[in-house]
Amino acid sequence: MERVLADELGQDLTKLAAEEKQRLLSRLLARLAHEIRNPLSSLAIHVQLLEEDMAQASPPLVAKSAGRFEIIRSELLRLENLMRQFLSLAAPSAVDLHPVEVAEIVGYVCELLRPEAATRGIEVVMRVPDGLPSLTADPAQLKQALINLVINAIQAIERNGRIEVDARADPAAGAFFLRVSDDGPGVSGEKRSAIFEPFFTTKSEGSGLGLWIVQQIATAHRGLATVEDRPGGGAAFTLQLPYAPGRAADPESHG
Ligand SMILES: Nc1ncnc2c1ncn2[C@@H]1O[C@H](COP(=O)(O)OP(=O)(O)OP(=O)(O)O)[C@@H](O)[C@H]1O
Numbered sequence: 001m002e003r004v005l006a007d008e009l010g011q012d013l014t015k016l017a018a019e020e021k022q023r024l025l026s027r028l029l030a031r032l033a034h035e036i037r038n039p040l041s042s043l044a045i046h047v048q049l050l051e052e053d054m055a056q057a058s059p060p061l062v063a064k065s066a067g068r069f070e071i072i073r074s075e076l077l078r079l080e081n082l083m084r085q086f087l088s089l090a091a092p093s094a095v096d097l098h099p100v101e102v103a104e105i106v107g108y109v110c111e112l113l114r115p116e117a118a119t120r121g122i123e124v125v126m127r128v129p130d131g132l133p134s135l136t137a138d139p140a141q142l143k144q145a146l147i148n149l150v151i152n153a154i155q156a157i158e159r160n161g162r163i164e165v166d167a168r169a170d171p172a173a174g175a176f177f178l179r180v181s182d183d184g185p186g187v188s189g190e191k192r193s194a195i196f197e198p199f200f201t202t203k204s205e206g207s208g209l210g211l212w213i214v215q216q217i218a219t220a221h222r223g224l225a226t227v228e229d230r231p232g233g234g235a236a237f238t239l240q241l242p243y244a245p246g247r248a249a250d251p252e253s254h255g
Pocket residue numbers: 085148152153156182184185186187195196200201202203205206207208209210211212235
């Protein structure tokens with residue numbers, strides 16, 4: 001792996017610190033995702049054209065090919081999702097820090113996903129106390145992390161349940177805690193250590209990158225993402241973020 005990276009980036013990786021390697025790897029992956037995207041969209045167009053051509057074939061052939069086209073289309077969709085996820089974290093360690101109102105961010109995410117949740121009988125409840133201090137964070141990345149967590153909660157519940165998104169500040173620890181909890185099946189012990197790994201998924205159409213991205217975003221803010229079981233069943237994911245991660249979290253600034 002290191003050889004491949006070194007060749008690609010023209011650098012001697014043995015001399016680089018772990019953090020630096022991580023950053024190079026994500027740059028390489030982002031580039032790869034970019035390169036894969038173009039042929040993918042051209043494939044999608046040509047598959048569609050081929051499907052149109054096939055409509056003129058004999059009925060048994062049309063029937064036989066329908067299932068194959070279905071598979072091709074859904075696999076293309078899966079690859080596209082994968083690439084989109086990758087591109088959304090093109091430079092995860094380069095955080096663009098601003099003072100953000102946590103209530104605004106949480107409100108935005110809840111509003112965004114409430115309609116989708118409602119179609120499955122899932123309630124999305126926001127619990128953010130008044131008067132929270134403002135948090136220094138990258139608002140776009142924070143939204144992305146919460147969106148990934150709430151989407152996971154919706155998918156875990158499947159039908160009829162409740163998701164709570166809450167926030168609290170702990171001035172003594174200098175930290176914010178943003179938590180997304182659900183009353184779905186929860187995360188069993190053996191899965192708990194795997195779910196934050198890239199590509200770990202239990203879903204047929206999942207890329208397994210959602211939680212990895214959440215963890216990357218937390219780390220870029222010098223924070224942490226964790227999971228717990230809820231006493232009454234279900235899972236609770238917590239993003240622990242420092243009040244102000246400081247400029248040290250922006251390594252792109254020195255080239
Ligand atoms: N709220 C949750 N309750 C139970 N299991 C969960 C929950 N969130 C995540 N998981 C488990 O963790 C796995 C990894 O989640 P992750 O978000 O990384 O990938 P994914 O949801 O499978 O795919 P993607 O997010 O790329 O669409 C899931 O497949 C699921 O098994």
